[in-house]
Amino acid sequence: MKPTVETYTAVLPRYERADFQRMWQLAHDRDDMPSDYEVWHASARTVMTEWLARGRALQIITVRPDEFLNWLADRGLQNTAASRLKYVEERARGEGINQPANAGAATDQTAEPTAA
DSSP states (O other): OOOOHHHHEEEEEEOOHHHHHHHHHHOTTGGGSOSSHHHHHHHHHHHHHHHHHTTOEEEEEEOOHHHHHHHHHHHTOOSSHHHHHHHHHHHHHTOSOSSOTTTTBOOSTTSOOOOO
16 A cells, blocks of 8 residues: 555644744643743754654644634643644644634745644
8 A cells, every 4th residue: 555645744833933932831731841942943853853854744834822722722622732733733634723724834945843
């Protein structure tokens, strides 16, 4: 059986620098993530490099705080790494959102993916 794009694509969240502090403050698991954008971003780039080295394609989804918080509220979920991953996976598939499936997805090499 020939692998599908889903077989080799990893979905990663991306946060805008301007949104990062708010996302960190609202995270229920913030003790498990760096509070400094630069530290977090360096870690995210390492994750990206590791996935690419494994031969995986990356789909980057930009997480916007207000949209994400609404998504959490609609599902009764807390802001945790597991929820952030579920959110970007749904966004990548175009599920559970009121906008086009590719909204927020990086389509060029300039977007910088990040770790949940």
